[in-house]
Amino acid sequence: MVAAIIGAILWAVIAMLTGYRFSYAAIGLGCLVGLAVRLLGKGSELRFRIAGALLSLFGCFLGNIFIIYALLAKEWDVSFFQIMGTVSISETLLYLRLTFNLKDVLFYGLALLAGLRMAASDY
Template sequence: MTREEHVAICKLCTNRKMDIEQGILCKITDDKANFIGECKDFTKDHSVQVDQFIETADPLTAQEIQLSEKALDKLRSEQNLGLGIGTSLLVGLLGAALWAAITVATEFQIGYMAVAIGAGVGYTLRYFGKGIDQIYGISGAVIAVLSCFIGNFLSLIGFVANAEGIGYIETLLGIDYSLVPTAMKESFSIMDILFYGIAGYEGYKFAFRVFTNEDLSKLEN
C-alpha cells in the first residue's frame, strides 16, 4: 500500500496523531502506518468523513499539536511581537473610540461592543504577530481589557463635553483628572466586569496562531 492510502485510512481512525515533521502517525506504534490490507488497531472516528477531513477539522494552536523543537524554532522565527502589539493596539483604540461614539450618541452603553473589541484585538494580534508563545495571549488579553477601559473613559469625556457644550479635545485637555476615577467607579457595574472578562478571554484566545491540517501538511514538506 502507498503512503497516501495509509493516510486516507488513518485520517478516519481515533488512534491517529499529527507530527509536524512526519505527518499523521499512529498513537499506538508512534510511527507511520505500515499495515497491508487492514489495520488490526483501526478504530473508526465517526466524527470525521472521508472526503471532508481537512474542511471539517478545527484549526489548532501550537499548544494543541505535538511539535518538534525544530518546528517550534521555525515557527518562532516567524513571530513578530512588536508588529502584533502595535496593530492590535491600533485596532483596540479604534474600537474604543467607536464604542464611545455609539454610547454618547445613543446614551446607552452596549456591552457587546466589548466582546467585539476583544475579538478584534485577538485576531489582529494573531494575523500580524503570528505568535505561538504565551506572551501573545497575555498581550491580547491586556490590550483588550485596556481598550474597553479606554472606551468607557472616552464615553465619560463625551458626556462631559456635551453637558458643558464644549469640544471633546478641550474636555480632554481641561478636565480635572483627579475626579475621573470616582466618576468611572460610579458608572461601573457588574455587567462591565462580565464584558471586560469576555473581552480579555477573547483577546487571549484569538491571539495565537492556528494551523489547519493543510498548514501542517505544508510544514511537513
C-alpha cells in the first residue's frame, strides 16, 4: 500500500513539474508496487500476485486523483491540500471520468500486469 501511495505521489510530482501526465509512469508504478509485494510478501502464491495487481491499480487511480488535484491547485492558485480538503468525492469522480481515456485503460492494464508479474518471487 505504501509503495502504491509513494508511486502515486511521484507520478503527480512529475506531472506537475513537467506539465504533462506521463502514462508510462503507470507501468513504473506497477513495477514498484510489485517489487514491494515481492520483497515484503516473500511468496509466489496467487494471493501475492493478485495483491500486486490490485495495489498497482489502486496506485494508478490515486496517481490520477493527485494529478487532477495538483492541476486544480495550480489553476485556482491554491495549495494542493486546500484542494484535497474542498473537492468532494463526487467532484473527484467527475474529474476522473472527464479525464479518463482509452490510453488510460491500456496503461492501467500494463500497470496491473506489471504488479502481477513483479510480485511473484519466481519472476
